[in-house]
Amino acid sequence: MSLNPRQKFVFGILASAALIAIGVAGGGWWSSRAPMSELSITPTAANEPAPQGKVLYWYDPMVPMTHFDKPGKSPFMDMDLMPKYSNEGDELPGAKIDPAVTQSLGVRLATVVRVPLATQIEATGLLGFNERDVAVVQTRSSGFVERVWPLAAGDMVRAGQPLAELVVPEWAAAQNELFAVKTFGDETLVAAARERLRLLGMPKALIGDVERNGRPHPSFTVRAPIAGVIQTLDVRTGMSLTAGQSLARISGLATVWLEVAVPEAMASAVRPGVSATVRVSDLARPPIHGRVTAILPALNEATRSLRVRIELPNRDGRLRPGMSAQVALTGTSKDFALAVPSEAIIRTGKRVLVVVANDQNRFAPVEVTLGSEIGNQTVITAGLAQGQKVVASGQFLLDSEASLTGIAPRAVGGGQ
Numbered sequence: 001m002s003l004n005p006r007q008k009f010v011f012g013i014l015a016s017a018a019l020i021a022i023g024v025a026g027g028g029w030w031s032s033r034a035p036m037s038e039l040s041i042t043p044t045a046a047n048e049p050a051p052q053g054k055v056l057y058w059y060d061p062m063v064p065m066t067h068f069d070k071p072g073k074s075p076f077m078d079m080d081l082m083p084k085y086s087n088e089g090d091e092l093p094g095a096k097i098d099p100a101v102t103q104s105l106g107v108r109l110a111t112v113v114r115v116p117l118a119t120q121i122e123a124t125g126l127l128g129f130n131e132r133d134v135a136v137v138q139t140r141s142s143g144f145v146e147r148v149w150p151l152a153a154g155d156m157v158r159a160g161q162p163l164a165e166l167v168v169p170e171w172a173a174a175q176n177e178l179f180a181v182k183t184f185g186d187e188t189l190v191a192a193a194r195e196r197l198r199l200l201g202m203p204k205a206l207i208g209d210v211e212r213n214g215r216p217h218p219s220f221t222v223r224a225p226i227a228g229v230i231q232t233l234d235v236r237t238g239m240s241l242t243a244g245q246s247l248a249r250i251s252g253l254a255t256v257w258l259e260v261a262v263p264e265a266m267a268s269a270v271r272p273g274v275s276a277t278v279r280v281s282d283l284a285r286p287p288i289h290g291r292v293t294a295i296l297p298a299l300n301e302a303t304r305s306l307r308v309r310i311e312l313p314n315r316d317g318r319l320r321p322g323m324s325a326q327v328a329l330t331g332t333s334k335d336f337a338l339a340v341p342s343e344a345i346i347r348t349g350k351r352v353l354v355v356v357a358n359d360q361n362r363f364a365p366v367e368v369t370l371g372s373e374i375g376n377q378t379v380i381t382a383g384l385a386q387g388q389k390v391v392a393s394g395q396f397l398l399d400s401e402a403s404l405t406g407i408a409p410r411a412v413g414g415g416q
Helices: 005-025 086-090 099-104 169-184 187-199 204-213 264-269 395-404
Strands: 055-060 063-068 082-085 108-111 113-129 134-138 143-148 162-167 219-223 228-233 246-252 255-263 275-280 288-300 305-313 324-341 352-357 362-367 369-374 377-382 389-393
Touching: 113 305, 113 369, 113 377, 162 246, 169 187, 169 204, 187 204, 255 264, 255 275, 255 324, 264 305, 275 305, 324 389
Parallel strands: none
Antiparallel strands: 055 063, 055 082, 108 389, 113 255, 113 324, 134 246, 143 162, 162 219, 228 246, 255 305, 275 288, 275 324, 288 305, 324 377, 352 362, 352 389, 369 377
């Protein structure tokens, strides 16, 4: 009789486990000549009495899935068949493994713990300007443009950088009025003349210079009030200006907005204050941490997604509007659930298993039901209890040993 694929796979894993145990724990079979029984994984200790009871069937330990109704030689491995007794279930479940062997195989245990539930949403977004960090440069009095610095829309400017030089004829008359009232020494009239210049848009520092110098100064230089990007620059040399006319619009880059599209089905998990981990298209750049500042009320009908706004610091100016980014939104909850390290999960294709360990060096596979992943942990919704020990590394070898010794995984909802 030939081996089926599953039997070949199980036999191969057992052979690998035996070789690892021999090489690591025994220091090499050829050098120590240690008996195989001292190094291999066995379902029971050598000094345990053989179970008594009615024989249910015979099986080959190397191929435990195939049962025989009478003793004899195995057709697979040319070895004696072993009996399966009816009272074997009264013993502690699981394969018993020598502690030295588990150490040599690198078996590492982890505890089933209760963790606060958290919802993590993976989404994409686009960086944009912070619309609250905008400066609009206007004129308060009519005049004309005498000079414009060589700038254009899209250029970066620093705070205080010159934009244009303007001439305001109304200032000349108001400044002469200030000189006239100062000769009378009436502080009330002087204060009124200063206020008129301020209302005409004359900067306070320039008013002080005019008073100290005693000469009219009808021209002044318009400067960028903030550092950022020029969005519009509607000023040219020689053009006339009216009161209230906009000259330039500047968007700051100290912070930027990231607008993320969150699916409508996940909208309930997002709220202001939720933490966000952002990775921009440049993979060499470390992730940026921010928080959700606003959830826009309008739903995108085309994509059925919610628009979520995240404000990110941009101290070095490397975040540029228009860049795409990958976002992980993580929200916390008052609910708790059991969780194990994600590396402890065994996915067979048909079911999900973990290998549970007890205090007597016994290991048994248990079928579980998975929930969501929280970082490097996975939520377990059924199959385990808090405080149990599970195998976090080496579990594939132990699961194979359990299969070879005829131990079936406990189904979800089984007793602890």
